[in-house]
Amino acid sequence: MTAAGGTAAVAxxxxxxxxxxxxxxxxxxxxxxxxRDAVFAKVGQRAVRELSTKTxxxxxxxxxxxxxxxxxxxxxxIVSRGINGIDTVLRxxxxxxxxxxxxxxxxxxxxxxxxxWPYGLLILVTVVFYIAFTYAATEWRIAIRRAxxxxxxxxxxxxxxxxxxxxxxxxxxxxEHEATRYDGAMKLYEKAAVKTWVSLAVxxxxxxxxFSIGLTVAMAMSAYAVYQGQATVGDFVMxxxxxxxxxxxxxxxxxxxxxxxxxxxxxxxxxSLLDVNAEIEDKPGAFALKAGPGEIRFDDVSFSYDExxxxxxxxxxxxxxxxxxxxxxxxxxxKSTISRLLxxxxxxxxxxxxxxxxxxxxxxxxxxxxAIGMVPxxxxxxxxxxxxxxxYGRPDANDREVxxxxxxxxxxxxxxxxxxxxxxMVGERGLKxxxxxxxxxxxxxxxxxxxxxxxxDEATSALDSFTEQEIQEALRKISRDRTTLVIAHRLSxxxxxxxxxxxxxGRIAERGTHANLLKHKGIYAAMWNRQREAEAARTRLKExxxxxxxxxxxxxxxxxxxx
Numbered sequence: 143m144t145a146a147g148g149t150a151a152v153a154x155x156x157x158x159x160x161x162x163x164x165x166x167x168x169x170x171x172x173x174x175x176x177x178r179d180a181v182f183a184k185v186g187q188r189a190v191r192e193l194s195t196k197t198x199x200x201x202x203x204x205x206x207x208x209x210x211x212x213x214x215x216x217x218x219x220i221v222s223r224g225i226n227g228i229d230t231v232l233r234x235x236x237x238x239x240x241x242x243x244x245x246x247x248x249x250x251x252x253x254x255x256x257x258x259w260p261y262g263l264l265i266l267v268t269v270v271f272y273i274a275f276t277y278a279a280t281e282w283r284i285a286i287r288r289a290x291x292x293x294x295x296x297x298x299x300x301x302x303x304x305x306x307x308x309x310x311x312x313x314x315x316x317x318e319h320e321a322t323r324y325d326g327a328m329k330l331y332e333k334a335a336v337k338t339w340v341s342l343a344v345x346x347x348x349x350x351x352x353f354s355i356g357l358t359v360a361m362a363m364s365a366y367a368v369y370q371g372q373a374t375v376g377d378f379v380m381x382x383x384x385x386x387x388x389x390x391x392x393x394x395x396x397x398x399x400x401x402x403x404x405x406x407x408x409x410x411x412x413x414s415l416l417d418v419n420a421e422i423e424d425k426p427g428a429f430a431l432k433a434g435p436g437e438i439r440f441d442d443v444s445f446s447y448d449e450x451x452x453x454x455x456x457x458x459x460x461x462x463x464x465x466x467x468x469x470x471x472x473x474x475x476x477k478s479t480i481s482r483l484l485x486x487x488x489x490x491x492x493x494x495x496x497x498x499x500x501x502x503x504x505x506x507x508x509x510x511x512x513a514i515g516m517v518p519x520x521x522x523x524x525x526x527x528x529x530x531x532x533x534y535g536r537p538d539a540n541d542r543e544v545x546x547x548x549x550x551x552x553x554x555x556x557x558x559x560x561x562x563x564x565x566x567m568v569g570e571r572g573l574k575x576x577x578x579x580x581x582x583x584x585x586x587x588x589x590x591x592x593x594x595x596x597x598x599d600e601a602t603s604a605l606d607s608f609t610e611q612e613i614q615e616a617l618r619k620i621s622r623d624r625t626t627l628v629i630a631h632r633l634s635x636x637x638x639x640x641x642x643x644x645x646x647x648g649r650i651a652e653r654g655t656h657a658n659l660l661k662h663k664g665i666y667a668a669m670w671n672r673q674r675e676a677e678a679a680r681t682r683l684k685e686x687x688x689x690x691x692x693x694x695x696x697x698x699x700x701x702x703x704x705x
């Protein structure tokens with residue numbers, strides 16, 4: 143090989159080496175970015191999962207009072223935005239901000255080292271103005287973002303509330319009313335969202351103007367240096383390229399700060415939920431309830447939801463193991479409050495509640511509720527299969543145990559008649575089932591749980607007389623040999639109770655067996671007579687309607703015969 147050929151090869155190999163290095167660098171930049179994202183996916187999603195689960199557990203730990211006042215649709219939107227916000231904050235904070243700041247520093251360093259301190263000073267001034275403007279504009283946008291979140295929460299609340307009450311909307315023909323309410327909420331959201339986008343445009347435009355001014359000044363300085371012969375056209379091109387290279391990380395820093403702030407705004411509402419303290423908590427050192435025969439005792443119990451309106455006043459009563467105590471009385475007397483206190487959804491204002499001699503305030507809530515089975519008036523089922531809803535009483539039960547519980551609740555035959563049997567879906571809140579069918583599922587669920595204590599909170603008040611008799615038979619079976627507290631509106635359901643307590647204005651007005659209370663001719667006897675009269679009136683009305691239909695049918699037959 144000649145010397146000229148060797149020189150040409152070397153002259154070609156040097157730029158070729160740099161081209162290969164540049165290409166390899168570009169490939170590595172992309173590959174490393176993808177590896178970073180893949181690694182972050184596991185870290186970020188684990189953080190999202192753990193925070194979501196923590197929030198979910200916390201919501202279930204909050205008091206009944208919180209959930210009675212909550213807005214379900216809005217709550218779901220807050221949690222959803224919070225989860226997305228956490229992902230955004232982690233992504234931009236951990237993996238983007240630090241590398242971007244390093245890139246800005248390197249570009250600024252190269253410019254300063256190669257072309258002098260005036261360029262470094264220019265970059266510093268540009269970056270300071272850029273960051274200051276970004277901070278001010280982003281802080282201004284925070285209030286707009288909060289207003290948009292509030293509007294989004296309100297719209298979500300109205301939508302979920304309306305859909306959950308679909309039947310009520312249909313009963314009153316208020317579809318247009320609901321659409322108008324939802325559109326009103328979405329109008330506020332639209333207004334806030336438009337402001338958000340407009341403010342974003344202002345922010346982006348301001349950032350672009352600040353950087354463009356810095357770029358223009360740098361180009362003017364470089365052009366003047368070329369004119370003075372102090373720099374070459376290549377230097378001019380290089381400065382332009384470096385300044386443009388600076389714009390990308392600088393813009394990314396601005397967008398990162400904006401996204402982090404918006405993510406924090408989305409997260410703050412979810413964190414405010416975590417700051418809500420549970421009103422009912424286990425005491426330090428609380429022990430598990432030692433389940434015994436199931437004796438219940440209310441010892442001088444007083445309670446009020448509001449101090450100005452007492453609900454229970456110095457209530458004392460006892461339910462011996464395996465016996466049934468019924469509580470009756472007018473609306474507002476405090477009947478359902480007793481079951482809520484027994485479950486410790488609220489703590490008593492004074493006095494104490496004992497189960498087998500143990501103060502329920504001293505035991506763990508989990509063990510307390512495991513010992514009590516509830517058949518409520520309004521049975522709400524999960525939107526899942528019948529098997530799942532029955533098994534909810536004891537999630538580790540096998541299929542045979544589920545079906546045995548259904549047989550005792552007298553619903554097995556009905557379930558088998560369905561095309562999908564126990565795998566039949568019950569619909570939202572169990573709306574695919576009738577009231578009696580839902581109640582039987584609830585009874586089967588409680589049978590499967592197998593608690594020593596049973597609470598029947600007006601379990602048949604919403605059912606017709608025929609269905610009520612069937613449900614009562616099922617209830618009698620499951621309450622046998624269990625300590626049972628019956629809260630009743632229909633007195634016909636408590637006739638066989640071992641003792642009946644009549645509440646009036648939070649105090650025990652009467653107590654005794656059904657026969658003794660009727661002989662006493664007090665409040666209970668008056669309530670019994672009114673209900674009997676009402677039932678007799680309904681019976682007479684039904685008989686009259688049946689007679690009228692029978693007469694119409696005979697008349698129609700006679701008319702056809704005459705023809």
